[in-house]
Amino acid sequence: MSETVSKTGRWIDWANPTRFMSFAGVILPWLAGLTLIVLAGGLWMSMQAPDDYQQGATVKIMFIHVPFAWLSMMCYTIMTIAALGTLVWRHPLADVSAKAAAPIGAVFTALALITGSLWGKPMWGTWWVWDARLTSVFVLFLMYLGIIALTRAMDDPAKSARATAILTLVGFINIPIIKFSVDWWNTLHQPASVFRMGGSTIDGSLLRPLLVMAIGFTLLFFTLHLMAMRNEIWRRRVVAMRRVAARNADRGPVQ
């Protein structure tokens, strides 16, 4: 019992935006530096990786395509958790997190689609096919855009937060569909080859750079996410201060 209390207490601690800001200020340079190192290392490893015996040099597109695709799903999952935080715990930072994550997720999804289509042209002979995996990721992209449109459409952040949270929760159905689309339907997109029962089917020389790149892009995501959250909090403070200033100006000079 006491443990749950202290646990929720710790969560509540983060509800203080000032404390979050100071935490973000401390951790951001380190996170950004680590991202840079891991991404540079991953890029170097990708360049050193041997060509695939069938795909040739185009296999290197996979080193960025796969992390983007993973992150596009992870970002939506984080937004769903944030939506739960908004609706269930009324955590004040949850909607900031969801709002900040949506554009980043949309960009990652778009990059996953673009890199995938660049790879598909030489390999499949076409830029785009309407198979289950590609279509469901495209639907995910549309959902990101819809969520962004809804957030921007409402002035009051408190109202738009709950509306967006409900929409995000409903849209989460798509994530398992994306994950298992390659198993449920016969698709052109190859089935899962990294995380599967019985180990990865990818050779170590190609798997290692892929995993390093995935870690690097995950770090990049968290860096960008923290920065976007910080911006959002600053933006809200500016709006609040403007309102206070307007109210004071209306009252006239105080004698």
Added chain:
Amino acid sequence: MGALFVREVRLGLRSGAGILIGVLFFLAVIAVVPFGVGPDLKLLARIGAAMLWIGALLATLLGLDRLFQADRDDGSLDLLIMASERHLLTLTVLVKCLAHWTVSVLPLVVASPLLGLFMNMEPAAIGATTATLLVGTPAITLIGAVGAAVAVSLPRGGLLVSVIVLPLTVPVLIFGVSASYGAVEDPAPFLAPFLILAAITLFFAVLGPLAAAAALKSSAD
């Protein structure tokens, strides 16, 4: 709840323009297709089921913003939300959705066999498409209720509702069209996608009103 249903249906019928515009829009979409793809009857027969589904989907989305808007304008939405201690708001939303479907989507389903004739479809294909529309369109209305509830406080949310709802209705469209084709083309099954379509409708009959009620509650205060 029965009284609410009757009230909703009466209101919908009274403002008769609503139904008529939906059906007219459906008719217009289908009538435009031959101009776009050319009057090749074989081609029209092949894409007919898909076109009927897309037309019905668009016509359903068109009417969605009226689901809660009129009630919000005259204040009865607030009364319904305040009565949620006595009547579960989720149930109220479900009844409203059913009434909305009866008034503005059922006419589309009824009109679809006639439009199927325009598309030179076989009788079996027409029957299958009508059956899938009958089973599948409630899902679109129920998903749409979430979008309509989320955007109810916006002054002109109609277009936004369509943008939000459209990606979520993709599975309904996929299984509806594949069941319609399954009835005509031999190797493709009809029953399996049809049952999945029914399952989607039942699934959203629970999730849709639940989410829509939550959104309405948060928009009220």
